[in-house]
Amino acid sequence: MRTVRAVTVTPGVPDSLRLTDEWPEPATEEGAILVQSLAVGICGTDHEIIAGAYGEAPPGQERLVLGHEALGRVLEDPTGTLQAGDLVAGIVRHPDPLPCPNCAVGEWDMCRNGQYTEHGIKALPGFARDRWRVQPKFAVGLDPVLAPVGMLLEPASVVAKAWDHIDRIGARAEWQPQSVLVTGAGPIGLLAALLATQRGLSVHVLDRNTTGPKPDLVRSLGATYHTSPVGELDFEPDVVVECTGAPAVVLDAMCKVGPTGVVCLTGVSSGGRTIDFDAGALNRALVLENNVVFGSVNANRRHWDLAAAALARADQSWLNSLITRRVPVDRYAEAYATGGEDIKVVLDFAG
Template sequence: MRAVTVTPGVPGSLRLLHDYPEPATEEGAVLVEAVAVGVCGTDIEIIDGQYGEAPPGAERLVLGHESLGRVLEDPTGTLQAGDLVAGIVRHPDPLPCPNCAVDEWDMCRNGLFTEHGIKGLPGFARERWRLQPRFAVGLDPDLDEVGVLLEPTSVVVKAWDHIDRIGRRAEWQPRTALITGAGPIGLLAALLASQRGLSVHVLDRATEGPKLALAGALGATYHSGPVEELDFEPDVIVECTGAPVVVLEAMCKVAPTGIVCLAGVSTGGRTIDFDAGALNRTLVLENNVVFGSVNANRRHWDAAAEALARADRDWLGSLITRRVPLSEYASAYSPGPEDIKVVIDFTASPERR
């Protein structure tokens, strides 16, 4: 079968293999036929050789951690043939750490977890893959065009879950949320804020294009200037850019007793002249919280599936700005200026076998 692969740590090693082995039964009882995989910055960084780890004994790593497929068989009876599913990315470490031992693998403490398409497990950018039932998340059949958004949605569900938990330290009645960054993570974070009934604001550097319309369709107010120039103080900020200036401005802008969730990852290597003492004073005297969030566990994936089922299908579909057949896979990893989410569509290829 065909699979999109790289040699981890080797830039320019992206290849579509036509003779990749069928998934071994050791990977799981549930056999799935791929429908689509989403592409994100993590994939591009792995292709650039920045990180990535092949499975033990393998030279190449199958890419793809944003998955959608249909069940071919499940001898355990947990799922039925034809069910629409996505695969949970992270698996707990083998020791396990205290968090992995209770299925909170998103909070792994020793770093020995594995991740499909990233670290030690083959990804979902192959025509067929297997999973254990506990890592297969069922989706509403009506999500067959947009269910590939489940993985990024799970990430922001976890972020909001932790925001809610932190908020319960006191009387928590947030009214206003600011989302910085209008990529897939940011717009999905705005979707969840809207579903919570908050007044939503989205900030991004784009001044035209689909991001403005997508934010507007949620009822959100769109901004394109600096965070520090906003004329309000949000109760919650979900920072999705990773841009150092935006991160620091967000921490300074949140309202008293507010919460800032850092969901974007900075590249590093840039120094900013910044008054850390003033920030410390503000955080302490106003009881503010800044925390980081990444990945998701099964509880978040299930909640993400419910959130997608409640969302407008047309709006979700508009997030996917380009669908690429498997035969043209390489173009999927070269995003254009208007792209929000690019998807490799396995059903569009007449060569499937």
């Protein structure tokens, strides 16, 4: 029986991360398209799964293959959807087996009953293996120019969804946004800033780092980098994309946005912390200024396609600069170890 290398964990068991070279070849039931893995991006969700805080193995299995930020090259596609040699990414979330109203129409990012599955996270094997399979409707072909950076498509899809919903909410009235504040300069924040510049907005990014690559990455977009608290900024943004999940920053963002403004929360707070604040004053401001605060997570096929187009239009050298470490798969433990100034770490399967 042919086998592949795979990075796996036992969900719920801290520090059970392992590389095996005896993982079964992906079964055709996983999808008609066979893909050679090139690279897998690593994010905070992976670290939470490794810590035992999250994750669910496929039914009947004890271990879960990690990896949801995929980049691969098609080996074979009998359906004709893609051609051998095409770059491809796999959509992470799949709709539930008995779909809720949203999953039934392809809006699985808005699943109402929580029975969705996710590659490398929840009940579906991930992409951190030499070869994987994908169904045609969950395969996203990429422009060849994205060969070095295509694993950024998954976080970019999250940002594309956020902007899609910001645009839809803004369309409730005559709305001509001029400025956006992005809080947090991690991968999601930087990609949010990228898509904001592609919209022609005046972009401001706030992060606490004063050294490292983040300030220069922001400035090279033509955006302004801030390190002061949100409340000390001398302008009221029309849009805030909050990417830290830090409770104090979240509240400051709600208070800082301008009239008829939109605050999109993409950062996930850990909970367990309380902050003393004037909820009545916040409520008054949101109501009297017609402001909207909403949460956004995951993405559906439309957003993946939007993200692929946005990345293809971007400065490829800038995108490449987001990747601060590329680690060969045989040194997988180094890849999953956190680094102080890392932005995006990539596990390299291409050798």
